[in-house]
Amino acid sequence: MIECRNISKIYCNGDNETAALSGATFSVRDGEFVAIMGPSGSGKSTLMNILGLLDLPTGGTYLLDGKDVSHLSEDELANVRIQKIGFVFQSFNLLPRTSVLRNVTLPLVYGGVPRSDRQAKAEDALRAVEFPEERWEHLSNQLSGGQMQRVAIARALVNNPSLVFADEPTGNLDTKTGVLVMKAFRRLNREKGHTIILITHEAEIARYADRIITIRDGEIVSDMPNREVRND
Amino acid sequence: MLFSDIILETSIALLANKVRSGLTMLGIVIGIGSVIAMIAVGQGAQKSVEDRIQSIGSNLLMIRPGFARSPGQTVSQGQGSSTSLTLEDAQAIESDVSFLSAVAPSVSGNYQVVSGGSNTRTSVTGTLPSYVTVRNIELESGSFFTDAHDTRRSKVAVIGPDVRDELFPDETDVAGKKIRINGIDFTVLGLTVSKGSSGMDSADDVVYVPLSTAAQYLTGSDALSMISVTVSDQSIMDQASADITELLLARHDIVDEDSADFRIMNQSDIVETASSVTETFTLLLGAVAGISLLVGGIGIMNMMLTTVTERTREIGLRKAIGAKRRDISRQFLSESVALTFLGGVVGVVLGWGAAALLTRFGGVATSVSGISVVLAFGVSAVIGIIFGYYPARRAARLNPIEALRYE
Ligand SMILES: Nc1ncnc2c1ncn2[C@@H]1O[C@H](COP(=O)(O)OP(=O)(O)O)[C@@H](O)[C@H]1O
Ligand SMILES: [Mg+2]
Numbered sequence: 001m002i003e004c005r006n007i008s009k010i011y012c013n014g015d016n017e018t019a020a021l022s023g024a025t026f027s028v029r030d031g032e033f034v035a036i037m038g039p040s041g042s043g044k045s046t047l048m049n050i051l052g053l054l055d056l057p058t059g060g061t062y063l064l065d066g067k068d069v070s071h072l073s074e075d076e077l078a079n080v081r082i083q084k085i086g087f088v089f090q091s092f093n094l095l096p097r098t099s100v101l102r103n104v105t106l107p108l109v110y111g112g113v114p115r116s117d118r119q120a121k122a123e124d125a126l127r128a129v130e131f132p133e134e135r136w137e138h139l140s141n142q143l144s145g146g147q148m149q150r151v152a153i154a155r156a157l158v159n160n161p162s163l164v165f166a167d168e169p170t171g172n173l174d175t176k177t178g179v180l181v182m183k184a185f186r187r188l189n190r191e192k193g194h195t196i197i198l199i200t201h202e203a204e205i206a207r208y209a210d211r212i213i214t215i216r217d218g219e220i221v222s223d224m225p226n227r228e229v230r231n232d
Numbered sequence: 233m234l235f236s237d238i239i240l241e242t243s244i245a246l247l248a249n250k251v252r253s254g255l256t257m258l259g260i261v262i263g264i265g266s267v268i269a270m271i272a273v274g275q276g277a278q279k280s281v282e283d284r285i286q287s288i289g290s291n292l293l294m295i296r297p298g299f300a301r302s303p304g305q306t307v308s309q310g311q312g313s314s315t316s317l318t319l320e321d322a323q324a325i326e327s328d329v330s331f332l333s334a335v336a337p338s339v340s341g342n343y344q345v346v347s348g349g350s351n352t353r354t355s356v357t358g359t360l361p362s363y364v365t366v367r368n369i370e371l372e373s374g375s376f377f378t379d380a381h382d383t384r385r386s387k388v389a390v391i392g393p394d395v396r397d398e399l400f401p402d403e404t405d406v407a408g409k410k411i412r413i414n415g416i417d418f419t420v421l422g423l424t425v426s427k428g429s430s431g432m433d434s435a436d437d438v439v440y441v442p443l444s445t446a447a448q449y450l451t452g453s454d455a456l457s458m459i460s461v462t463v464s465d466q467s468i469m470d471q472a473s474a475d476i477t478e479l480l481l482a483r484h485d486i487v488d489e490d491s492a493d494f495r496i497m498n499q500s501d502i503v504e505t506a507s508s509v510t511e512t513f514t515l516l517l518g519a520v521a522g523i524s525l526l527v528g529g530i531g532i533m534n535m536m537l538t539t540v541t542e543r544t545r546e547i548g549l550r551k552a553i554g555a556k557r558r559d560i561s562r563q564f565l566s567e568s569v570a571l572t573f574l575g576g577v578v579g580v581v582l583g584w585g586a587a588a589l590l591t592r593f594g595g596v597a598t599s600v601s602g603i604s605v606v607l608a609f610g611v612s613a614v615i616g617i618i619f620g621y622y623p624a625r626r627a628a629r630l631n632p633i634e635a636l637r638y639e
Pocket of ligand 2: 045
């Protein structure tokens with residue numbers, strides 16, 4: 001459960017200040033599939049970083065599962081991320097020269113999960129994104145873009161987070177592969193009940209979500225349910 | 233993060249760029265290797281000096297004739313040229329000074345020694361059987377001469393291994409052989425054990441004959457070149473030295489100690505001087521090698537800083553999926569420690585090998601001590617921590633968002 005009240009973010013780079021977010025207020029219930037849509041530079045990534053506890057807002061209150069997280073230290077934020085949050089990035093961000101399985105296992109390593117439990121969890125996550133088993137031992141840099149993004153999604157799911165953030169997950173993929181990835185998100189939301197917050201600048205991609213929040217110049221300009229969810 | 237995870241991550245990271253890891257490690261290898269080799273050379277020198285001095289005999293006082301000066305005479309006749317020490321002085325020391333375990337008067341000179349077709353010029357020492365105790369002489373074969381030989385002025389001799397090599401190259405049993413010293417026939421009684429020699433004053437290139445034989449047939453005088461005295465305990469060396477000085481001054485009718493016609497040298501003074509010189513030598517060699525180790529350490533730091541910059545995005549990702557500062561800094565620290573530790577292992581092996589080669593082919597005495605090996609490992613690990621600390625800290629403090637945005 002996410003609750004944002006009047007959240008703002010101002011970046012200071014020496015003298016010039018950039019207001020990337022100004023007064024965003026909304027909430028997301030558990031199990032929702034939300035798309036945050038807006039043109040490039042509108043503040044989508046900034047919002048995701050704050051919601052995903054990678055960054056703190058400069059103003060307003062952010063409650064995650066009813067708890068104010070604006071005063072946590074860097075390491076405390078990391079602990080909450082391990083327990084509740086998974087990330088999928090536009091550029092996949094897999095560790096090169098490292099096997100698929102090891103990449104997926106990595107959050108468990110930092111989460112202090114005992115070695116004996118890791119393998120099963122990583123395998124479950126890879127099966128959930130339908131990643132072919134014969135490639136589990138391949139090195140990440142030997143995969144295609146679509147395969148890399150599946151591995152990245154599996155990595156985001158491996159600690160069974162309640163919240164999954166995806167920042168332009170189809171941005172580096174061709175349309176066909178992008179559709180497959182979006183379908184994977186859909187299924188995870190429907191079948192496993194993960195809350196998914198999807199960030200995109202493409203209306204076509206946003207249509208996979210149940211609710212679309214539109215943001216422009218750091219402000220929310222519309223927030224409405226998606227009446228025509230794509231089901232192809 | 234488990235220890236085994238850190239090991240795994242470290243090996244993946246180091247193997248990812250083998251050439252760079254190898255070259256960086258080479259700096260440490262050379263540093264540690266030269267520290268080990270240099271200290272081995274220094275300690276080898278120290279050990280051989282100490283061994284040699286110990287082999288002359290411990291608790292030893294050596295009394296030599298000094299500058300014989302009669303009142304008004306200002307020109308010195310030079311050391312050893314005086315006739316100030318006599319056998320009677322030696323006997324007086326033996327009977328009047330307490331806590332001495334042995335007293336050995338001796339006279340030496342260089343003579344031509346001939347046997348059959350071979351000949352050599354060597355040092356001939358005329359002395360008494362007590363010399364064996366005082367100077368720790370051991371016999372390889374045969375026996376030393378006795379007091380009876382001295383009383384009878386027998387023409388017998390004991391030879392050192394170098395003389396044996398010159399005169400009887402292929403024989404082990406030299407007892408009964410004839411040699412001519414200064415044109416006079418002597419019968420060889422025995423052969424001494426080699427003490428190893430370096431420098432000019434070799435204990436191996438020597439012939440021992442009875443004192444009175446030497447006085448009659450070789451030197452033609454009663455003057456001694458030296459009286460060697462062994463004191464029964466190290467702690468009373470100074471006392472014994474003072475007692476002997478007092479006795480000899482009285483016997484020679486000298487009032488002022490400054491104009492004494494003899495000099496007493498204390499074995500422990502010689503050892504101390506020699507070892508302080510070799511210690512300085514070791515320290516100097518170690519310091520030179522230490523500088524190359526420092527350069528190696530800076531190489532590590534340089535590589536780690538480059539690595540941190542190159543892997544900024546990776547660090548950002550690790551943080552995003554839950555790595556804490558501690559996890560990141562440990563990972564980078566363990567990379568630098570792994571480099572220095574492996575470099576240390578290889579360096580110790582190479583340094584050890586270099587020391588062995590120096591001894592084998594360069595004739596340089598070396599001694600690799602366990603302490604210097606342990607120290608080398610410790611130092612290399614510490615260098616890894618010191619020079620890895622700053623890059624690791626820099627990595628750990630990266631802001632995850634900035635790191636993920638880094639191009
Ligand atoms: N770390 C930062 N420092 C300074 N300005 C930033 C930083 N991150 C983003 N911005 C600025 O904030 C605005 C919103 O950026 P962002 O959230 O990345 O937008 P989007 O993801 O919608 O493209 C942009 O003007 C961008 O230049
Ligand atoms: Mg963005």
